[in-house]
Amino acid sequence: MDQEMTAFRGWIARDTTGATLDRLDPAMLDDLDTAVRVRYSSINYKDALALHGRPGVIRRHPLIAGIDLTGEVLASRHPRWRPGDLVTLNGAGLGEDLHGGLAGLAAVNGDDLVRVPSELGSLRAAAVGxxxxxxxxxxxxxxxxxxxxxxxxxxxxxxxxxxxxxxxxxxxxxxxxxxxxxxxxxxxxxxxxxxxxxxxxxxxxxxxxxxxxxxxxxxxxxxxxxxxxxxxxxxxxxxxxxxxxxxxxxxxxxxxxxxxxxxxxxxxxxIDSVRTPRLRRVAAWQRLAPLLDPALLDSVTRVVPLAAAKDAAASLLAGAGTGRIVVDVASA
Ligand SMILES: NC(=O)c1ccc[n+]([C@@H]2O[C@H](COP(=O)([O-])OP(=O)(O)OC[C@H]3O[C@@H](n4cnc5c(N)ncnc54)[C@H](OP(=O)(O)O)[C@@H]3O)[C@@H](O)[C@H]2O)c1
Incomplete structure (x- = not known):
């Protein structure tokens, strides 16, 4: 195993009490066609529930939390993706019945990925989430x-x-x-x-x-x-x-x-974003990317390090979140 691979960490729900930030053993990932080095995730209402052990989101244990990811393809058996491609993924079972995006490494279905729009780049794509x-x-x-x-x-x-x-x-x-x-x-x-x-x-x-x-x-x-x-x-x-x-x-x-x-x-x-078919996923990203003013998006985005994800999520459970929280997965 690549030495670097052992250094990944992630928010892992091992039981129904909530997630803890642990070292990620890549062997726990599913055998799916595309490996992604996750750069950013985000905190949605569902992530807040999952991180804090509220029911209704996580359907298997242990599971890496996080319904979003944005990052770089490391390797893929899917015909659409090459190493180095910048991709984003929302829902499609991530953080619910598939290992999610609140970890440095993910294995996903290439069919669910969308290319990061050039207008946005990775951090803003995660802010959209x-x-x-x-x-x-x-x-x-x-x-x-x-x-x-x-x-x-x-x-x-x-x-x-x-x-x-x-x-x-x-x-x-x-x-x-x-x-x-x-x-x-x-x-x-x-x-x-x-x-x-x-x-x-x-x-x-x-x-x-x-x-x-x-x-x-x-x-x-x-x-x-x-x-x-x-x-x-x-x-x-x-x-x-x-x-x-x-x-x-x-x-x-x-x-x-x-x-x-x-x-x-x-x-x-x-509206069900989780099981949205691929063509509609692509259409939604194509509609939003040129419309969203990057400066406005930035004005409602807060970036937190991976270690602060669970604390940051608490505001959403209290009904007091504002705008979007991006999780910088690569940060300490
Ligand atoms: N179906 C899907 O595919 C899909 C996708 C994404 C999200 N969702 C769902 O959409 C909802 C919002 O998600 P989010 O990520 O935007 O969450 P969020 O950031 O926490 O926003 C929810 C907002 O709802 C309002 N709110 C909170 N508690 C309330 C209450 N008790 N009564 C009335 N309004 C209340 C608050 O806005 P104000 O203070 O401004 O009123 C709060 O900021 C969640 O239920 C989430 O699960 C569903």
């Missing part, structure tokens, strides 16, 4: 359903978080009028406006009436929160409006009813 990829999938879903900037404003919920902040930036760059809903309007108004939000609203506004139909305020919704916030967002959709749902930071229940669907003809589209 699953959160930004999901925001792009949401934008593509709304557009496939007929939404365009002239259709009307788009509400983004959980706007201060990872999916939310990148969704605000992407939609605004694509010339949509964005209404950002957050639980922290006084703290985050400036940041959300800088990302491109035309208006920032308190999420309490969405849940206060509890009624299934309200004033018709937006043509589309990108929801990362679920629960009463999703019900409130649907209540404010215009006739024939479209919402995407990807998250449950505010609850897995849908405490609404069928009235928005049958009286206003609204649609609710589900």
């Amino acid at each position: 699953t959160a930004g990829f999901t925001a792009a999938l949401s934008l593509l879903a709304l557009e496939r359903h007929g939404l365009a900037p002239e259709t009307g404003p788009i509400l983004v919920t959980g706007a201060g978080g990872g999916v939310g902040s990148i969704a605000v930036a992407l939609l605004a760059a694509a010339r949509y009028e964005v209404i950002a809903a957050t639980g922290r309007p006084s703290e985050l108004s400036g940041q959300l406006t800088a990302l491109g939000a035309a208006q920032v609203v308190d999420r309490a506004e969405l849940t206060s009436s509890g009624k299934p139909l309200g004033k018709q305020r937006w043509a589309g919704v990108v929801d990362a929160v679920g629960g009463p916030v999703l019900a409130g967002a649907l209540a404010g959709l215009q006739h024939s409006g479209v919402a995407t749902t990807c998250g449950l930071a505010g609850g897995a229940e849908y405490p609404g009813n069928v009235l928005p669907f049958i009286l206003r003809g609204v649609s609710l589209l589900g």
Whole structure:
């Protein structure tokens, strides 16, 4: 075994109590077609759950955590990849039933990899990560359903978080009028406006009436929160409006009813970034890479060393994360 290979470390969940930072024995990796030297990973809500031993993400033990990775191909039996290629991978079982990206070395399925867009480079591709990829999938879903900037404003919920902040930036760059809903309007108004939000609203506004139909305020919704916030967002959709749902930071229940669907003809589209087919993965990255302003992305990105990943993740569990956290896997 290469001496250097023994020096890799990673966040490994050996049981249900959470992950610890350990030396990585490359022999524990699966026999998959592509070896990647991981440069960066990121902290998504799911990573926070996995690192802290919350249920629902890690499906086998021991498992390296991390649903994202960005790095360099070391060796590949896959026809698309050569040593030295810069690649990124979001979901596809990583950090859930396949060893993940919070370690210096990964073995992955080459079919799931996407080339790092030249506009972004590796660190910014990691800053996009699953959160930004999901925001792009949401934008593509709304557009496939007929939404365009002239259709009307788009509400983004959980706007201060990872999916939310990148969704605000992407939609605004694509010339949509964005209404950002957050639980922290006084703290985050400036940041959300800088990302491109035309208006920032308190999420309490969405849940206060509890009624299934309200004033018709937006043509589309990108929801990362679920629960009463999703019900409130649907209540404010215009006739024939479209919402995407990807998250449950505010609850897995849908405490609404069928009235928005049958009286206003609204649609609710589900987003699953994990099992997104390859061509759609590539399409999402191609859509987001030229749209995202690198300086804006940097302004909502914090880079932490590998050893600080678990501590950094705690803020997401407290509902207090902002923007994106990149993990510098190569750092001490
Ligand atoms: N389906 C998919 O493929 C997919 C992909 C990525 C993420 N997700 C899911 O999407 C959600 C967001 O992920 P993320 O990585 O963006 O997480 P995040 O960075 O922690 O952002 C979540 C945001 O939701 C809001 N929030 C938190 N707790 C809340 C509560 N109790 N009630 C209402 N709002 C609350 C907060 O925003 P404000 O303070 O601004 O309101 C928070 O910043 C998670 O549930 C995640 O699992 C799903």
